[in-house]
Amino acid sequence: xxxxxFEKKIVLVTGGAGFIGSHLCESLLKDSRVICLDNFATSQxxxxxxxxxxxxxxxxxxxxxxxxxxxAFPELARFKVKxxxxxxxxxxxxxxxxxxxxxxxMQTLYANSLGMKHALDLAVRYKSRFVHGSTSTVYGPRxxxxxxxxxxxxxxxxxxxxxxCYDEGKRFAETCCATYxxxxxxxxxxxxxxxxxxxxxxxxDGQMVPxxxxxxxxxxxxxxxxxxxxxTSLIFVTDVVDGLMKLMGAAENIGPVxxxxxxxxxxxEVANRIIEMTGSSSKIVFRDALLFMTQLGLPDxxxxxxxxxxxxxxxxxxxxxxxxxxxxxxxTLLSGFRSFGQ
Amino acid sequence: MPASRPLFNKKNILVTGGAGFIGSHLCDALVKDNHVICLDNFSTSSxxNVxxxxxxxxxxxxxxxxxxxxxxxDYPELDRFKVKxxxxxxxxxxxxxxxxxxxEDFKIAMVLTNSIGMKNVLDVAxxxxxxxxxxxxxxxxxxxxxxHPYVSESDPCVLDHxxxxxSYDEGKRFGESVLYTYxxxxxxxxxxxxxxxxxxxxxxxxxxxLLPDMINNALDGKDIELSFPExxxxxxxxxxxxxxxxxxxxxxxxxxxxxxxxxxxxQYLSSVAGQIIKLxxxxxxxxxxxxxxxxxxxxxxxxxxxxxxxxxxxxxxxxxxxRRMIEYARSHRQLTHSFGS
Numbered sequence: 015x016x017x018x019x020f021e022k023k024i025v026l027v028t029g030g031a032g033f034i035g036s037h038l039c040e041s042l043l044k045d046s047r048v049i050c051l052d053n054f055a056t057s058q059x060x061x062x063x064x065x066x067x068x069x070x071x072x073x074x075x076x077x078x079x080x081x082x083x084x085x086a087f088p089e090l091a092r093f094k095v096k097x098x099x100x101x102x103x104x105x106x107x108x109x110x111x112x113x114x115x116x117x118x119x120m121q122t123l124y125a126n127s128l129g130m131k132h133a134l135d136l137a138v139r140y141k142s143r144f145v146h147g148s149t150s151t152v153y154g155p156r157x158x159x160x161x162x163x164x165x166x167x168x169x170x171x172x173x174x175x176x177x178x179c180y181d182e183g184k185r186f187a188e189t190c191c192a193t194y195x196x197x198x199x200x201x202x203x204x205x206x207x208x209x210x211x212x213x214x215x216x217x218x219d220g221q222m223v224p225x226x227x228x229x230x231x232x233x234x235x236x237x238x239x240x241x242x243x244x245x246t247s248l249i250f251v252t253d254v255v256d257g258l259m260k261l262m263g264a265a266e267n268i269g270p271v272x273x274x275x276x277x278x279x280x281x282x283e284v285a286n287r288i289i290e291m292t293g294s295s296s297k298i299v300f301r302d303a304l305l306f307m308t309q310l311g312l313p314d315x316x317x318x319x320x321x322x323x324x325x326x327x328x329x330x331x332x333x334x335x336x337x338x339x340x341x342x343x344x345x346t347l348l349s350g351f352r353s354f355g356q
Numbered sequence: 357m358p359a360s361r362p363l364f365n366k367k368n369i370l371v372t373g374g375a376g377f378i379g380s381h382l383c384d385a386l387v388k389d390n391h392v393i394c395l396d397n398f399s400t401s402s403x404x405n406v407x408x409x410x411x412x413x414x415x416x417x418x419x420x421x422x423x424x425x426x427x428x429x430d431y432p433e434l435d436r437f438k439v440k441x442x443x444x445x446x447x448x449x450x451x452x453x454x455x456x457x458x459x460e461d462f463k464i465a466m467v468l469t470n471s472i473g474m475k476n477v478l479d480v481a482x483x484x485x486x487x488x489x490x491x492x493x494x495x496x497x498x499x500x501x502x503x504h505p506y507v508s509e510s511d512p513c514v515l516d517h518x519x520x521x522x523s524y525d526e527g528k529r530f531g532e533s534v535l536y537t538y539x540x541x542x543x544x545x546x547x548x549x550x551x552x553x554x555x556x557x558x559x560x561x562x563x564x565x566l567l568p569d570m571i572n573n574a575l576d577g578k579d580i581e582l583s584f585p586e587x588x589x590x591x592x593x594x595x596x597x598x599x600x601x602x603x604x605x606x607x608x609x610x611x612x613x614x615x616x617x618x619x620x621x622x623q624y625l626s627s628v629a630g631q632i633i634k635l636x637x638x639x640x641x642x643x644x645x646x647x648x649x650x651x652x653x654x655x656x657x658x659x660x661x662x663x664x665x666x667x668x669x670x671x672x673x674x675x676x677x678x679r680r681m682i683e684y685a686r687s688h689r690q691l692t693h694s695f696g697s
Contacts, residue, residue, distance in 0.1 A: 119537050127471030127530070152517075170514045173496070174548075174614065176540055178533035186471065186530035189522040193463050196520060270518070 022047050022070065024093055024100050026142070028078050028133055029057065029107035033215050034147070034207070036061035038104060038255045043070055047093050049084065049100070053077040055109045055121055061214050078107045078129040079121070082136065099140040102262055105133040106147040108184075112220030112239075115306035119179045126183030127190075134194045137202065144191070144202040145262045150274060150310050152185045152206060160278075162314040165206070165270045176305060188270070195267070203261050208274020208313050212251030212333060213340035220304050223248065226285050227334075227341045230294035236285045240303045247312050248284070249275040250333035253326045260322040268321045272313035275326050288334060366391050366414070368437050368444040370486070372422055372477055373401065373451030377558050378491065378551070380405035381599045382448055387414045391437040393428065393444065397421040399453045399465060404688075405558050422451050422473035423465070428480065443484040446606055449477050450491040454524070456564035463523040470527030474534045482542045489547040489606045490535055493528045494618060494654040495521075496550070501655065505622075508658035509550070509614045532614075539613075547605050552618020552657045556595030556677060557684035567592075570629055571678075571685045574638040580629050583647045591656045592628065593619040594677035597670040604666040612665055616657035619670045631675060635682055 023046050029035040030050030039062065042048050047070040050062060054075070065071045072089055076082055084095045108125040109118040130146075137144040153169035163169070171181040191202035215224040220239060229236045238244060257273035285298050318324045328336075367390045373379040374394030379401070386392050387409060394406060395418045409415040416433055420426050428439050452469050453462040474490075481488040497507045498515035517526035535546045561568045573580045582588070601617040629642045662668050 119541050123475070123534055123537050127475070127534075131468065131472070168498075168514055168516045170512045173513060173529045173532040174536045176536075179537040182530055182533035185517045186526055186533075189517045189526035189530075190467055192518045193467050193523045197460075197463050 020094065020098050023102060024049065024095060024098055025102040025104065026051065026084070026100050026136065027104045027106065028052070028129070029105070029147070031059065031062045031073070032057040032106060033061070033212075034210060034251055034254055035104075035106045036065070036214055037212070037251050038106070038258060039065055039071065041252075041255050041259065043068055046070070046102075048072070049074060049090065049093065051076050051078060051082065051107065056111045056114075056118065056216065058214070058216070078132050079124040081132050084136075100136065100142045101140075103133060103137055103142045103144045104147065104258060104262070105130070105144065107133070108147075108180075110180075111216070112304050112307040114219070115177075115180075115304075119176075122179040122183055126179070126187045130187045130190045134190060134200060134202065137200045138194065138198045143262060144200055145258055146187065146191050146202060146204050147258070148188055148204050148206045148270065149184050150206055150208040150272070150313065151181050152188060153311055154181075156309045156311040160312070162276055162312045163272065164314040165272060165317055180306070201267050203264070203267050204270040205258055205261050205273050206270055206313070207254055208272065209246050209248055209310055210251050210254050210274075211248050212337055214251075215337075220307050222281065222307065223284065224337065224341070226288045227292070227337050230288045230292040230296045231338070231341060231345070233295050235299045236289070236296050237299055237301050238281050238285065239301050239307050240281070240309075241300055242280070242282050244281045244309060245278050246281060246309060247275040247278055248330060248333070249273070249326050250328035250336070253328050256327075257318065257322070257324050260324045264322055268317070271318050271322065272315060273318060273324075274313040274315070276312050276315050277330070278312055279330065284330070284334075287331065288338070291331075291334060292338060364438065364442050367446060368393065368439060368442055370395060370428070370444050370447045370480070372396070372447070372449045373491075375403060375406045375417075376401040376450060377405070377556075377560065378554060378595060378598060379448075379450045380409075380558055381556070381595050382450070382602060383409055383415065385596075385599050385603060387412055390414065392416070393418060393434060393437065393439075395420050395422070395426075396451065400455045400458075400462065400560075422476050423468045425476045426480070444480070444486050445484075447477060447481050447486050447488040448491070448602065448606065449474070449488055451477075452491075452524075452527070455560075457562075459521075459524075466523040466527045470531040471534065474531045478534065478538045478544065481544050482538065487545040487547070487606060488535070489549060489602060490531060491602070492532055492548050492550045493524075494550055494552040494616075494657065495525045496529045496532070497655050499655075500653050505656050506620065506658045507616070507655040509616055509661055545610050546613060547608070548614045549602055549605050549617050550614065550657070551598060552593060552616065552654065553591055554593050554595050554598050554618070556681055558595075559681070561685055561689050566590075567628075567681065568685065570632050571636070571682055572689065574632045574636040574640045575682075575685065575689070577639050580633070580640050580642045582625060582629065582642065582644050584625055584644060585646045586626065586644045588625045588653075589622040590625055590628070590653065591619040591622055592674060592677070593617070593670050594672035594674075597672055601662060601666065601668045604668050605662075608665055615662045615665065616659050617662060617668075618657040618659065620657055620659050621670070622656060623674065628674065628678075631678055632682070635675070635679055
């Protein structure tokens with residue numbers, strides 16, 4: 015790091031009001047000043063409500079698809095960005111919404127090109143270390159032989175599909191990281207995040223697990239978008255945050271790293287666990303599959319384990335319990351989203 | 357299909373990258389019956405390629421980098437094409453920096469051209485309700501596979517997007533996805549031509565490209581050194597054939613999207629070199645010095661679909677194409693060489 019670091023490092027989180035982003039901001043605040051950037055495209059102000067009063071936290075409502083100049087915001091003056099710069103950037107901004115995927119196609123394209131450029135330009139300007147929140151979809155759909163994806167698997171995506179703005183867009187975003195590394199020497203690290211769950215996951219948006227919990231508590235039908243063969247791995251959000259921070263903290267850039275759970279689980283079983291844990295009378299029903307909610311492949315975690323000393327720690331049961339507790343605690347607040355989501 | 361705008365006597369056609377190798381030949385063909393707006397910023401192209409068109413009343417040149425947004429209504433020189441009333445009907449989008457020798461210098465430009473540049477051109481297509489044809493590349497199929505040398509449009513595109521070449525390869529792939537998304541969202545009529553190895557006059561002579569290098573060496577009486585195995589074979593398509601394919605593709609029906617354009621006739625590299633030596637009356641010898649070719653040769657195109665849908669196939673015989681290219685090299689290489697490009 016070339017800039018002198020004052021008492022605390024300054025960290026920028028794009029998409030910081032999102033599901034994963036808000037948990038990351040929370041963890042970072044333990045020893046950093048956090049600039050949280052978001053435009054609430056598919057995220058919620060409520061995710062960062064509790065953080066807004068924190069003296070080391072500053073929220074900027076800004077769309078990263080437009081260039082971002084931190085020095086132009088008077089509210090950031092107290093962080094002395096002009097002198098201290100920005101030491102770390104976590105770039106997580108990208109709309110994700112299985113149910114409203116169609117509405118966000120253009121924004122998704124922009125996030126993976128314009129937004130990516132603007133975030134990387136900041137890393138060039140401040141010589142910041144950079145972690146890009148990529149996705150398991152860069153590998154392509156779940157392989158027929160069900161092998162776990164290693165980071166050196168080339169992967170393949172259809173460039174001409176309704177999902178291409180996301181699937182191919184995320185591949186292109188990784189290429190932007192690699193190109194900025196090659197040309198400008200940016201230390202851009204790539205985290206390929208697999209299916210994640212936990213508190214603050216958007217409700218009634220086709221993400222399933224958070225809806226399972228709400229429906230189980232209400233005693234209403236639990237909807238699976240797909241059939242009984244839909245299996246998935248699920249990683250709890252705090253494990254992802256831990257992985258992202260370990261990747262940022264690693265001594266050197268080790269190339270793309272998988273962050274996910276390698277335990278495959280039928281969704282029906284997940285739903286049944288939730289029904290059991292909540293003592294619910296809900297029934298499971300099957301609905302047509304969603305374009306943006308598909309079976310994803312599984313990660314090979316060898317690299318994350320060996321190079322980062324990271325592995326998922328929260329068991330599915332513990333994670334589900336936390337998700338259930340969160341839903342109960344926020345039931346009144348969350349019920350407002352039901353009408354919003356539908 | 358009824359035209360959404362009244363058609364005037366001539367179509368207005370925008371060609372981005374129109375001063376490039378293929379782009380300038382395309383402008384030559386289109387300018388006969390259309391108004392051609394040639395847009396280029398000369399990042400890897402040359403004004404010499406379109407100099408002869410600058411006096412043509414059907415031709416207008418605009419110096420602009422598509423990474424910056426543009427509005428054709430802002431250019432008074434386009435008033436004579438009545439762009440404000442007639443809009444533009446077709447866009448051939450060929451702009452993308454390409455340089456074998458100076459690849460490193462253009463990586464960021466490639467990434468930006470294929471994303472932000474693509475967006476800016478598509479925004480012009482949307483506001484004009486114009487059809488758009490994108491010159492994509494054979495490179496997005498990934499390297500040639502021994503068990504599967506011919507690639508068709510529906511084959512999976514397997515390539516590593518994190519290599520030093522990713523800015524070009526993955527850039528082109530993302531470019532296609534941007535097009536598809538615009539088609540999906542705005543119902544733009546988009547065409548994607550995946551162009552394979554093309555040669556001909558105006559190909560840059562000193563940029564490390566295979567054929568120009570072979571011709572230069574033959575003309576200089578130097579050995580033709582080939583970093584390929586002796587039995588290497590390539591597909592070669594002459595530029596006028598590609599231009600013909602692009603124009604036919606643009607005029608195909610709305611349901612036609614992706615087509616391969618290139619030659620599916622493999623020839624031994626040694627025989628191509630032999631022809632060049634013969635046509636130049638050279639004393640050069642051919643030497644094969646195989647190296648590990650990191651990026652590999654692209655596959656060969658399966659052009660069955662273009663043949664069927666467009667009634668197109670490459671017609672120019674290699675000997676004729678090489679002869680014209682050699683003529684071009686003879687008359688231009690002293691000139692370009694002395695300018696140090």
